[in-house]
Amino acid sequence: MHNDSPSPMPDGRAVAPAPGLRGAHDACGARPERTVRSVLLRLRRPRRPHLWFEILLIVASYEIYSLIRSIVPQQRAMAIRNADWLWELERRLGIAVEGVVNRAVNSETWLIVGMNYYYATLHFAVTICVLIWLYRHHPGRYAATRLVLLVTTASALIGYYAYPLAPPRLISGTFVDTVVAHHTWGSMSESLKDVSNQYAAMPSMHVGWSLWCGLTIFCLAKSPWARTFAVLYPTATTVVIVATANHFWLDAVGGAICLVFGYGVARWWYGALPYALPRLIPAPRAPHALAPLARRAPRGASALSVGRRPVARRVRVWALSRTASPTVTTENTAPRHPPEP
Numbered sequence: 001m002h003n004d005s006p007s008p009m010p011d012g013r014a015v016a017p018a019p020g021l022r023g024a025h026d027a028c029g030a031r032p033e034r035t036v037r038s039v040l041l042r043l044r045r046p047r048r049p050h051l052w053f054e055i056l057l058i059v060a061s062y063e064i065y066s067l068i069r070s071i072v073p074q075q076r077a078m079a080i081r082n083a084d085w086l087w088e089l090e091r092r093l094g095i096a097v098e099g100v101v102n103r104a105v106n107s108e109t110w111l112i113v114g115m116n117y118y119y120a121t122l123h124f125a126v127t128i129c130v131l132i133w134l135y136r137h138h139p140g141r142y143a144a145t146r147l148v149l150l151v152t153t154a155s156a157l158i159g160y161y162a163y164p165l166a167p168p169r170l171i172s173g174t175f176v177d178t179v180v181a182h183h184t185w186g187s188m189s190e191s192l193k194d195v196s197n198q199y200a201a202m203p204s205m206h207v208g209w210s211l212w213c214g215l216t217i218f219c220l221a222k223s224p225w226a227r228t229f230a231v232l233y234p235t236a237t238t239v240v241i242v243a244t245a246n247h248f249w250l251d252a253v254g255g256a257i258c259l260v261f262g263y264g265v266a267r268w269w270y271g272a273l274p275y276a277l278p279r280l281i282p283a284p285r286a287p288h289a290l291a292p293l294a295r296r297a298p299r300g301a302s303a304l305s306v307g308r309r310p311v312a313r314r315v316r317v318w319a320l321s322r323t324a325s326p327t328v329t330t331e332n333t334a335p336r337h338p339p340e341p
Contacts, residue, residue: 048281049135049142058131061150062124068157070197079164079199083171086202086248095249098168098242099175105243106176115240116184123206126233130213138220140281144266144274145216152208152262159254160200167201169245178244203254204247210237211259219275 090096106112127149134142169177178184211234218230241247267273 047143048139051135054131054135054146058128061153065153065157069160069200075164076166076199079166080170082163082202083166083168083248086165086250087168087171087174090249098245098248101239101242102168102175102178102245106178106181109182112178112243113182113184115243116179116182118236118240119206119244119246123209123237126213127209130216134216134220138279140278141220141274144270144277147269148259148262148266148274149209149212150262151265152212152258153205155258155261156203156205156208156255159203159258160197163202164199165202165251166199167246168248170198175245201247202251203258204241204251205255205258206237206241206247207234207252208255208259210234211256212262216275 087096090098105115131142131146131149134145138145168175214230214234216230218227221227221230238252241252242249263273270277
């Protein structure tokens with residue numbers, strides 16, 4: 001029968017039992033908690049991004065986003081009703097100026113054609129450029145900032161599914177469909193209508209992504225020209241989505257809310273906002289730098305026995321040598337102070 005109680009020695013002293021089954025079970029029981037905690041800490045620690053993994057992740061994420069956005073049920077009747085309700089809400093709030101902006105910009109062909117191509121291309125091109133800039137110059141902040149973008153996009157997919165919304169250009173008699181009117185290539189041109197969901201207007205990821213780009217550049221760049229671009233880019237994007245009748249003003253608000261949620265998730269996961277993290281990732285210590293400076297441990301000895309016990313033993317020996325009174329005797333020399341009787 002296994003007994004963990006100390007066994008007495010002949011002189012009355014007790015000897016601690018050798019580690020048995022119970023000690024092994026205790027160690028094994030605590031190991032999963034430490035393992036999970038270490039894994040979480042390792043995942044939350046900023047790491048140097050790997051180029052090919054990031055390329056595959058970005059391409060796969062965009063393809064999944066486009067696929068899910070396209071397969072969301074196109075509930076046309078509900079989307080039109082939601083658009084009418086949202087348009088009426090903006091009228092009551094006094095911000096229903098999308099029709100005026102749309103017709104005014106549409107009167108200038110060169111301007112509206114440029115905005116159509118702006119809407120179709122820049123939201124993706126600028127976002128990729130910002131990711132590359134982060135990867136090269138701010139590797140310590142790259143993963144956290146990329147997480148903000150991924151969470152923002154994923155939350156937008158929930159909005160597309162939960163709240164189908166027709167864009168303003170599909171409301172007959174009120175707005176001009178600028179892509180159809182000017183025969184330009186765009187996200188909702190005739191060649192792409194069958195593969196893209198036309199009723200996924202809330203929230204606007206054009207605004208969500210442009211705000212992400214603007215905040216990232218403004219917080220990390222030092223050049224005044226870069227910071228000026230960081231302010232103008234999301235502002236121009238908001239004007240473009242309204243002028244081309246692809247979104248309402250409140251769609252832009254929805255994109256901003258998704259972005260705030262993305263920053264909240266990144267703040268919770270990394271313990272700080274992405275821009276507060278170190279710019280560079282500190283190099284890991286070499287294994288020899290972590291080794292103790294004491295003498296090499298014998299086989300089977302722990303690091304504690306090497307680091308503490310020999311030092312303590314040397315301290316005790318030195319103390320005893322200082323306190324002991326030496327006695328020097330020779331054959332021809334008598335003690336200076338004979339012992340008292």
